[in-house]
Amino acid sequence: MSQALNKPPTTDELYRGYPKRLAEEAKYSKDRLLSHKTLPDSVPRQRGVRLPPDTSRETFDEAIAALQQELGKDNVVVNDKPLIDGWYLEHPNTHDAFHLVDQEDLVASAVAYPGSTRETQAIVRWANKYGIPLWPISMGRNLGYGGSAPRVPGSVVVDLGMRMNKILSIDAENASCVVEPGVSYFQLYEEIQKRKLPLWIDCPDLGGGSVLGNAIDRGVGYTPMGDHFANHCGMEIVLPTGELLRTGMGALPGKDGKDNPTWQSFQAAYGPYVDGIFSQSNFGIVTQMGMWLMRETGHQSYMFTFPRDEDFPAIVEAMRPLAQNRILGNIPQLRHIVQELNVTGLPKSHWYDKSGPIPRDVIREHSKQLPIGECSWVFYGTQYGDEASINTQLQLIKATFSSIAGTRFYLPKDLPDDHYIHSRAKVCSGVPVLRELDWLNWKPNAAHLFFSPITPTKGVDAQVVHDLNVKLHEKYNFDLFPTLCVAGREMHYITNIIFDRSSNDEKKRANALMRELIASAAAEGYGEYRTHLLYADQVAGTYNWGNGALLKFNETIKDALDPNGIMAPGRNGIWPKKYRGKGWEILGDENEKAVGGGTIAPKSKL
Known part of the structure; x- marks a missing residue:
């Protein structure tokens, strides 16, 4: 079916x-x-089980039997079934649903489902015994960055979400909680509502992802607590040897065997603050995490529109003092008007039925028919507090943006019920939604890929990155969908590259576009804050000050913590000694060559 x-x-x-x-x-x-899908749900696999590197089928079967004995047969599943890309809430945990190379390439050999920290430790010890690489995921919904796919094909995916999905505590007075990896934003929000607590969560654009997983990957949301990792407090981590670590105040034992009462109150504790090395790394498996919550408050969402493409640097210059003075209440978004077309959920063919990127004059003509009228840039913001303070803040913001001729201001009540502003208003008040999925209707068999550099909140810098995007999207024949998440001193310039995953040509062009974007931005001094697993080596290599001092430091930590190299080798460009320099790194056009029958494989044996 x-x-x-x-x-x-x-x-x-x-x-x-x-x-x-x-x-x-x-x-x-x-x-x-x-x-809009033209692909079948699945096609017959061309290969059998993708075995871990340098592991015979006999050894693999022996290892799987041993792990099933430890966890239970139903909790260790060999990946020999059809590969189904699924849908956002029914995504695979065996491969990348938005595959940029062949679907069968970056696949797991098996999936293990631990039900506790103790079982997670058992999996890690098992991996060390058999030399099998692990690929831990929380829920695998970092779609656009690689999903559940392991960087080393044949790794065993450790799906922490399936059985480790408990909200361990919610402390209403402390405005904090402790969650396991499988707790989604939906789940945490619904539990808070069920308990009738005056608390908000901070969620990203979609609510189905892992609260813990998003934080350790340094994802962002849109309330004043939008920096998720900055608002975590205390972690429990299984190290690559199977040992257990608690960070922050959790390192101090509580009374009578209980958790320390200050674990979710103070982040750093005593001595070096080590939490950061477990974000965007492969130094351990985080099995629980404390998160700070926001007190319920008054709020007002709104939007501004700006008429001309060339207003872009002036808009950025206007935003900076508002953000630095904390007049902007949240982490707002600045989006190009083309985003207003694709969040309607209508396909590109509705707006433009020719090949190639949709031209600017066509975008402008269609924007005239939208509720907000003809414009080029759209700013979504939210203010917080009581009515008087919100009104004062809005007057300051209006006065600042009015310096840009033709600026218009809207409240949610000014726009139809199906307009995107109502979804933004929910997200910016801590209510997780699904609306952001609508832009995937732009193409059949749609998949997407994020290019996510950081720029200063300065017009001249933002313009450089924007111009690079315009030029290279035209070169590789893709529509440009830019969204800027704005803070006081930096902006996340997030480019959403939408491609048809049934088309080998589009996959090759998307890969080439991404590689050139990374290289061109780095040449101007702008680096990504997060990337798809296929570009991790390239991005890590751009942070090469001091003859690659940062990567060398990360490798030193990796080798000390993971001497057998079993923990997520290659994640974020960090390779253990066992794999390093043996052909696993992707630094050229290997991705394009792997599309249509090639493979991402090492150039030499381990």
């Missing part, structure tokens, strides 16, 4: 599901997206 005919699961039925309040939206979103 095609997945398009299946009702997606609720959180009551499956921890990965959606809350009942979004039942109609989830069904509509799934059915509409899959209605």
